[in-house]
Amino acid sequence: ATVFEKSLQRIAAWRRNGLPDLGLAVNVSPRQLERPEFVRDVIRQLAEHDLPPDALEMEITENVLIEDVDLAVERVHELRRAGIRVSIDDFGTRYSSLGYLQRLPVNTIKIDQSFVRHLSHSRTSSPIVSAVVAIARAFAFDLVAEGVEVQGDLTALRALGCDKMQGYYFRAPESAESLT
Numbered sequence: 001a002t003v004f005e006k007s008l009q010r011i012a013a014w015r016r017n018g019l020p021d022l023g024l025a026v027n028v029s030p031r032q033l034e035r036p037e038f039v040r041d042v043i044r045q046l047a048e049h050d051l052p053p054d055a056l057e058m059e060i061t062e063n064v065l066i067e068d069v070d071l072a073v074e075r076v077h078e079l080r081r082a083g084i085r086v087s088i089d090d091f092g093t094r095y096s097s098l099g100y101l102q103r104l105p106v107n108t109i110k111i112d113q114s115f116v117r118h119l120s121h122s123r124t125s126s127p128i129v130s131a132v133v134a135i136a137r138a139f140a141f142d143l144v145a146e147g148v149e150v151q152g153d154l155t156a157l158r159a160l161g162c163d164k165m166q167g168y169y170f171r172a173p174e175s176a177e178s179l180t
Helices: 003-016 030-034 038-048 062-067 069-081 098-103 125-139 151-160
Strands: 024-028 056-061 085-091 108-111 142-145
Touching: 003 024, 003 038, 030 038, 030 062, 030 069, 038 056, 038 069, 056 062, 056 069, 062 085, 069 085, 069 098, 098 125, 108 125, 125 142, 125 151
Parallel strands: 024 056, 056 085, 085 108, 108 142
Antiparallel strands: none
């Protein structure tokens, strides 16, 4: 079984054991998106594990979008039609094009940790984060700030209007075994 299949098995087991809202976020590579059967295979695997489509979030980095925007847009539409959540990961680190945001029915954009770390001490990161917050609001996307490690950054993000965050400030990653 692939790592993806093992992850779906684990999520399904946790959901059966009382964690119904638990979901899985998976990074998608350009090679995966190129496969015509990619979305069909994902849907099939969700069904095999009796998981609803919204239990899965596919994270696409901007470099995936750069390689073949038209194909990426097509695949994102297929994923969304199937009910699978889609996010743009590491937003702002590559060649960000606001044009693709108009074409992509994504749910979430994730602000890269390079803009979040030391936000409370950086004069250059704050305007970038502020602009991304405005973009997320304008497109009605959810927004997640990655890499929050200290209280100062948390406070700065909240002041800029970002209310969803992840990082070591909240909790260090844990192994799946420690959660069972």
